[in-house]
Amino acid sequence: MKKPKIVVLGAGYGGIMTTVHLQKKLGTNDAEITLVNKNDYHYETTWLHEVSAGTLHHDRSRFPVKSLINTGKVNFVKDTVMDINTAEKRVILENSELEYDYLVVGLGYESETFGIKGLKEYAFSIANINAARQIREHIDYVFATYNNEPVKRDELLTIVVGGAGFTGIEFVGELANRVPQLCKEFDIPREKVRIICVEAAPTALPGFDPELVEYAVTQLERKGVEFKIGTAIKECTEEGILVEKDDQVEEIKSATVVWAAGVRGSHIIEKAGFENNRCRVKVSNSLLAPGHEDVFIVGDCSFMINPENDRPYPPTAQVAMQQGETCAENIARLIRGEKELKEFKADLKGTVCSLGHDDAIGVVYGRKLFGSSASFMKKVVDNRSLFLQGGAGLVLKKGKFNFF
Amino acid sequence: MKKPKIVVLGAGYGGIMTTVHLQKKLGTNDAEITLVNKNDYHYETTWLHEVSAGTLHHDRSRFPVKSLINTGKVNFVKDTVMDINTAEKRVILENSELEYDYLVVGLGYESETFGIKGLKEYAFSIANINAARQIREHIDYVFATYNNEPVKRDELLTIVVGGAGFTGIEFVGELANRVPQLCKEFDIPREKVRIICVEAAPTALPGFDPELVEYAVTQLERKGVEFKIGTAIKECTEEGILVEKDDQVEEIKSATVVWAAGVRGSHIIEKAGFENNRCRVKVSNSLLAPGHEDVFIVGDCSFMINPENDRPYPPTAQVAMQQGETCAENIARLIRGEKELKEFKADLKGTVCSLGHDDAIGVVYGRKLFGSSASFMKKVVDNRSLFLQGGAGLVLKKGKFNFF
Structure with a gap:
């Protein structure tokens, strides 16, 4: 047979x-x-x-x-x-x-770009390993370029993230941690750098508990992230993006637009x-x-x-x-x-959204978590995923143990 | 007074x-x-x-x-x-x-670009710290880009160095050492990468002892560097360079042209x-x-x-x-x-030209040096320079001790 x-x-x-x-x-x-x-x-x-x-x-x-x-x-x-x-x-x-x-x-x-003009051509997306490391290298490159131009272009230091959903928030959380390192590496004053998160919905993290959302937004703003909530991206161009809020269109110049909204x-x-x-x-x-x-x-x-x-x-x-x-x-x-x-x-079992390696929010078994306990749980989740796929050996090899 | x-x-x-x-x-x-x-x-x-x-x-x-x-x-x-x-x-x-x-x-x-068209606009030059690290980040970025494009563009992996004088040769020597690391980092087959060194003069390292020049060229070719000697760069464009040898013009597509010739x-x-x-x-x-x-x-x-x-x-x-x-x-x-x-x-006292951290050629106190002895001497020269500027403390802090 x-x-x-x-x-x-x-x-x-x-x-x-x-x-x-x-x-x-x-x-x-x-x-x-x-x-x-x-x-x-x-x-x-x-x-x-x-x-x-x-x-x-x-x-x-x-x-x-x-x-x-x-x-x-x-x-x-x-x-x-x-x-x-x-x-x-x-x-x-x-x-x-x-x-x-x-x-x-x-x-x-x-x-999924929902037909927004220019996103496919000019925006990055966190699609896979190849795309992710290209984003990393692109940011390194534009930061390295900044001080090597006779006329300084601040748009090289402006990173726009489209979407304040799960991926967008986790990404700006990491960026906020990364930017001080980049500034040190390339001799750039921190205040020159902008991380702008644009979300069309009336809130960040739609669907999450409002108390957790407020915590997340406050913590990220404290780390220097700017939020433009209820603001739609109308178009992405070679120079940046056009956004619209209350029928007002604004241009944000940016060398790095990352689409994380669909x-x-x-x-x-x-x-x-x-x-x-x-x-x-x-x-x-x-x-x-x-x-x-x-x-x-x-x-x-x-x-x-x-x-x-x-x-x-x-x-x-x-x-x-x-x-x-x-x-x-x-x-x-x-x-x-x-x-x-x-x-x-x-x-x-629940959901934990990272706000950088040292902070997070989440709901696990119906319980709300903030800060270091949520961050701890995030790493537990990550390690559990490894365990289910490849057993204890994989957890030891690739697991996340920088708990505090 | x-x-x-x-x-x-x-x-x-x-x-x-x-x-x-x-x-x-x-x-x-x-x-x-x-x-x-x-x-x-x-x-x-x-x-x-x-x-x-x-x-x-x-x-x-x-x-x-x-x-x-x-x-x-x-x-x-x-x-x-x-x-x-x-x-x-x-x-x-x-x-x-x-x-x-x-x-x-x-x-x-x-x-000094000698009026060659497009060099100022499209070529990098090893001018200072800002320029040097921009070159590094640019190469990282184009290598990272290669696997993230649906149609692979080999010109992303072609690095052209204008000039086989002292700086050009030292730079291609380092590049030849760096490329295998880059290939591993970005999942690129080594054979896809080209390092092309273009020199208008009839020899690499004009003014150096011919025996040393031959050693240098052979060693670098063994590491995968291609030489185009007696070949002039006519123009640099957004796509690469145009070179001329014996009245034949050839286009070399390259995302990275580094001018190191003047x-x-x-x-x-x-x-x-x-x-x-x-x-x-x-x-x-x-x-x-x-x-x-x-x-x-x-x-x-x-x-x-x-x-x-x-x-x-x-x-x-x-x-x-x-x-x-x-x-x-x-x-x-x-x-x-x-x-x-x-x-x-x-x-x-003499001159030592590096061919990567593990190889060099030179003439020191009238004696010709090859390979590891020249490479050793290069590091001695570098450390001596530190010593003259900042004393023993600086040598300990920034010196080069990876002698072998």
Whole structure:
């Protein structure tokens, strides 16, 4: 009898956790498991704001895929997914093709610019390791340029962050810590540097507890971050951005605009013809793509309503990792010929939003946390994520222990 | 009786050594000594190729001016020289003016582009700390950009160095050592990177012993440097350079062009109305500017013929430092009312040209040196320079001890 072929696309949180659990649940005789990823490394997406700000080296936030999987059970293919042909059950890669009996799509997120003019051309986005370290090097470069020009251009020292959501806030928190180092490195007076966070919504961190939001904003302002709340970015240009508030348009000159206000699923979702909204697929309770019995979608390419509060699950690492576990269980059940699939149910432990390595806010098991206790918890969360992916060894190697 | 006012412009090799010797030779009652420099630090110009390549941090190659001088005897003014009025014996600074009885001009070099189109706009030059670290950050940035673009542009990984003289060769030597680190940092295959050194003269290192030149070129080629000798840069553009050899014009696409082929004296020399050639003044044997009894010029702004071989003294740190000593002696003699000034005579110990931190060529006391012995000697030279400026303490703090 031919062994069923399982193909997992993407070694992000969802794909890795699916693979890790598949290799636990299935023996080498049960199935042939292939994991495809465009890089030979996995990275911690939730740490990219630190890589972008230059407070964490990118090598601290990535590790070889092969260190996470059992290569005796899983075949790893380093290649880029170009398309999925669900009718023929084939995945088209840049350099080859793969057939599957069961497919797991965990291709992650891309930046969503909502059609705002110029963002694609002129703004950076914290999309992956390559993008994050480019932001870091860009900031270093414009700071280094400042003192080497006969006429000083203050826009070289103005960093605009589009979005005061989770990513935007975590990023400005790191930047506020990084800027004094940059000033020292390049002989720049701190007061010349501006970090401006622009948010269209009427509050920073929409959806968070207002008391926590106020704490976050106050702490970040104290570190020198300027907030422009209820202010929309109208356009990004080579020189900076145009923002609008109460029908007043203002230009902010800036050499560094980082767009951190929107994500969508992978463009492959749309290309492959899945029913989608912003490249996210509304999956069944068992994580199946609608109309498919053999295609599971996990992580940022999936969309699900949380029955407990009738709101969509947030596109977080926590949810993606838990989906990976359910997905692996369901594939194992199908291979064993079971009819009933497990329903995904998230165990939402809480959320912690960093304000730099020494400060944070969060809600964990329903309890509000501020300052150093939240910051401690943030590192616990980060280390727990490592533990779930790669065990204690990975925590020791890449974990965060600068607790105080 | 009024104390004579001595003003020293520039805290480079010549200015610092003049000041250090003046404060030894003169008491606080003999003269009022003022040293002017645009930065509050002195830097080792001869180490800037390392700073530019990113193999030495700029803070390792600079130190506070006040750590080199006796502030009880010397008044330090951090300001930029705008002009010199020799008729009124005044120096015009950006923020103030100074009167002098004796003036020492040690304002160093600027880049000389010989009118080649586009060099000023598009090429970098290893001019000072600000320029050097901008080159380092620029290279980091374009390497970081490479993997973050959908279509890979190889010109991001092509570094063109204009000039295979002393500075050009030392710089490509450091670059060749740095590139493997950059490739590892940014996940770039080494073979994608090109370092191209373009020289119009018929040989690299014109004026050096041919055997040493051959050794240098062979060693650098082995490390991956490409030489285009007898090839002139015709133009520098936003995309790269146009070179010409045997009437054939070729375009080399490059995001990083560093011009290391020509220096001139400071533009202040011309502005102040001194008789000059490329902003260098042909000084008397006692280092006086022609037509002046009170203006001495040292270092790269001065020009002198070596009577031993009838060729100009090279614009080196060694010569500038020795001039500083003679200059201080002559000012002391004038203040003491002596008529006879000391004639400058260089004690040329030799020249060592680095090919990266682990290799070099040189002629020291007439002996040819290659490889590790030359490299050792280079570090001895660097440390000796520190010793002459700031004593043993400075050598311990900033010296180079990675001998092997």
